Amino acid sequence: GQSLEQPSEVTAVEGAIVQINCTYQTSGFYGLSWYQQHDGGAPTFLSYNALDGLEETGRFSSFLSRSDSYGYLLLQELQMKDSASYFCAVGISGNTPLVFGKGTRLSVIA
Amino acid sequence: DTAVSQTPKYLVTQMGNDKSIKCEQNLGHDTMYWYKQDSKKFLKIMFSYNNKELIINETVPNRFSPKSPDKAHLNLHINSLELGDSAVYFCASDRGGYGYTFGSGTRLTVV
Numbered sequence: 375g376q377s378l379e380q381p382s383e384v385t386a387v388e389g390a391i392v393q394i395n396c397t398y399q400t401s402g403f404y405g406l407s408w409y410q411q412h413d414g415g416a417p418t419f420l421s422y423n424a425l426d427g428l429e430e431t432g433r434f435s436s437f438l439s440r441s442d443s444y445g446y447l448l449l450q451e452l453q454m455k456d457s458a459s460y461f462c463a464v465g466i467s468g469n470t471p472l473v474f475g476k477g478t479r480l481s482v483i484a
Numbered sequence: 485d486t487a488v489s490q491t492p493k494y495l496v497t498q499m500g501n502d503k504s505i506k507c508e509q510n511l512g513h514d515t516m517y518w519y520k521q522d523s524k525k526f527l528k529i530m531f532s533y534n535n536k537e538l539i540i541n542e543t544v545p546n547r548f549s550p551k552s553p554d555k556a557h558l559n560l561h562i563n564s565l566e567l568g569d570s571a572v573y574f575c576a577s578d579r580g581g582y583g584y585t586f587g588s589g590t591r592l593t594v595v
Contacts, residue, residue, distance in 0.1 A: 419583030474527040
């Protein structure tokens with residue numbers, strides 16, 4: 375089966391930096407994606423890594439190490455509106471749907 | 485313009501009823517999906533369609549039947565609803581490596 379592990383909850387202070395880790399064990403690997411979901415809302419795409427290294431998009435960055443089957447999402451200058459659930463997701467191949475982790479609930483406190 | 489639209493947003497119904505959820509995307513994508521999100525927020529794939537053809541049907545009860553009249557629409561019909569079907573159902577469209585665009589979701593409550 376496919377397995378993605380990420381922490382269930384993280385709490386961080388407004389203005390700080392937080393890292394959400396994701397490790398995966400899958401039968402194939404095509405890329406690692408990250409999604410944000412606010413309570414009552416839909417998941418929204420944040421970033422995608424197909425190759426090793428860091429991808430930066432504004433305050434958010436995502437990292438991938440394929441040899442370690444590991445990635446992380448880095449959120450800088452945290453804002454209250456960043457309080458949400460964050461999901462990592464793996465593409466097993468180009469023709470199969472994403473497999474999602476169980477999500478990390480991030481709470482940003484003042 | 486909404487990229488992926490789902491209707492209805494809320495659906496409350498009794499056990500044993502049959503209901504449908506509609507999904508439409510105006511992004512021109514070839515691939516669409518149905519995901520189920522349970523109370524613990526776990527997103528599980530149900531169906532995958534590529535250009536109107538079903539390409540994956542995960543272990544979903546056959547009470548669930550997807551229908552795709554054209555590549556912009558992917559509807560979900562559910563027969564004989566059960567309490568365990570209560571969840572949020574998301575339709576998604578595939579940008580091909582640039583991420584999925586999800587619909588706003590349908591919260592189904594079976595009573």
